[in-house]
Amino acid sequence: MVENVVVVGAGLAAHKVVENLRKEGYTGRLVLVGDEKHRPYDRPGLSKAVLLGDAEPKDLYLAKAGFYEEKDVETHFGDAATAIDREARTVTLASGAVLDYDALVLATGSTARRLDLPGADLDGILTLRKFEDTLALLDALTPGTKLVIVGGGWIGLEVASAAIEADCSVTVLEHFELPLLNVLGADIAGWFARLHRGHGVDLRTGVGVAGFEGSGRVTGVRLDDGEVVPADVVLVGVGAIPNTDLAAAAGLRVDNGVRVDEHLRTDDPHVYAVGDIANAHNTALGHPLRVEHWDNARRQGRLAAVVLLDRDDVYDWQPYFYSDQYDVAMEYLGRGGRDDELVVRGSLDDDHFSAYWLAGDTVTAAMQVNEPRLAGPLRKIVGQVVDRGRLADPGVPLEEHLAD
Structure with missing residues (x-):
């Protein structure tokens, strides 16, 4: 059994590694590193409960303020990991601190994808991935606000629902002929399209975005055909990119995420990957699978913990996700x-x-x-x-x- 575990990343998967290690009786050194100043919180609530007014941002924390101290977890929040030395088994942080490890768990999550288009740096163009993103969006969702959402995926549609309930004017721009088409197929995707149009969303499908208009702050979204859709606020919801740079720089195998086996181990037996970045061998499906959803992060965090404690559990569950809209x-x-x-x-x-x-x-x-x-x-x-x-x-x- 290992005696010195470092977990890099401070989201749900990382929290579940730490929580389950202590729950299962691990008494060794345990370190949690995160680039955000916040302790781990529940990201799905950013586009669901908080925007709907059913919860405050502070309600999203996964554990009370004193949890990590009580569990004897050394924390480094707001101090990103910048390098891994696999030979020395150390992790260097932005502050210059160097942490040694027997086992390293990478749970670095994803970053919201941005659009490389003219005007993309204007104020008022938001993504939704972090605490601060939700606070900015909450401030913007006032009655009469013209919100344009680029992307008709789960995040875009959930925000559209919350914005309609906040009496905003909502336009969703989707590249494909239907939202969620690649996930659900034409029949169910068509049902979701009707749902949103029935609630007053101006859902435009089969459209391309050429850029953003405005001087300092966004005032519109320019389409490929030259039309400009007026906007007070724009949310870009076009997917996320797994944060694999740290792993790649350390020489770990990266292929649509960090490649790991059914036990979440990389090719280096001292390094594991969980959550959004883990392209893990799924024994139920018989092939590698990378999943960016809450349930997977929760379960992989627990799996990594018990594997670190010398159990032979494997990644054997089906992908799962949920959504609340209207x-x-x-x-x-x-x-x-x-x-x-x-x-x-x-x-x-x-x-x-x-x-x-x-x-x-x-x-x-x-x-x-x-x-x-x-x-x-x-x-x-x-x-x-x-x-x-x-x-x-x-x-x-x-x-x-x-x-x-």
Whole structure:
């Protein structure tokens, strides 16, 4: 068992490494390093509860202020790791401090992707990834504010929902013909498009952004066809980039994230990677997978902790994410393919249904919309072989499709 663990990154995955090491009885030295001045907090709340007014930013902290001191965790917040010396087994911080380790866990997360376009540095163009981003957006979401969102992914649509509820004027610009098309396919993506348009969002699909207008502060978004969409505030929600520079500079294998095995170990047996940056071998799917979602960060943090304590646990769960938009709460489990067939229980003309993606007769992914009672069965049905005709029949209990 290791005696000196350093965790670099101070998000959910990093917090779960630290929390579970102590919970499982680890008594050795434990160090937590983060580039933000804040202690770890729950990022999904940035685009959900806080923007909706259901929580204050301070409510997002993952542990009370004295937690790390109580658990004998040495913390270095606001002091980014700048270099790893794998031969000496040390991490150098921006302050010049040098930390030695027996085991190093990299949990450096992701950075919001920005657009390299004219005017992209104007004031009022925001991203949503950190505490300060949410505070800036909250200040901007006042009645009558013209908000333009570039990107119709999960972050963009969640912010659109919150902004509509704040009586803002909202325009969403999506490059593809439907929002979430690559994730959910045309039928379900079309349902989300109708949801937002029905709530007053000006959702424009199949459009390209050429730049931003304004002098000092943004006043509009210029499209490829020359039209300028007026804007008081712009949110750029076009995905995130895994923070792999530190790992790459240390000579670790980087390929769509830091490559790790089913135990989250890199090619260096003393270095692990978890969360957004981990392109890890998933034994349930049989191939490497990198997932940028809350559930994965939480579970990989725990997995790394027990592996450090010499257990043989593996990365064997299906991807999971959830979203709240208007009066819609949805959950998605698994990973559907572009050629999978969609089976819907209920009707897409309703706001209560479940959907299943099938490759042959095997369920590859499942989703529920406003059907929380299905949360348990959804986790069990992914990977099952089903009769698709009976699966589509709401009169047949979903549990009948589950193996004993």
